[in-house]
Amino acid sequence: MVEPSDARTPRWVKVFAIAGVAVVVLVVVLLLTGHGPGRHLRHGGSRPVPSAPGGPAW
Template sequence: MVKAEGPQPETGMPRWVKTLLVIGGGLAVLIVVALLSGHGPGRHMSQPAVTAAAVSGT
């Protein structure tokens, strides 16, 4: 049997889509690990000022 020569039809996802999925998945994993280890965005926010009245209880 003779196979037809010529371009084969593309099947599956393009390479650039797979690459973006891998990069996006890696970033998602890094973000989850950072949030679970206590390095989230709240760590970089300023703390509310503590006044003397709040400390003394008056």
């Protein structure tokens, strides 16, 4: 039979679990406060027109 003291979770597992939870919480907070990827999308749906010849070709 395995002793309870021998069945501990390794430290690296705990570190990765805490880091993963922190990342998930950060993403949720950013999405709820309006700092998600949607703010970088164009809401008009049209592509911008270059203002001068030789400008960036969108």
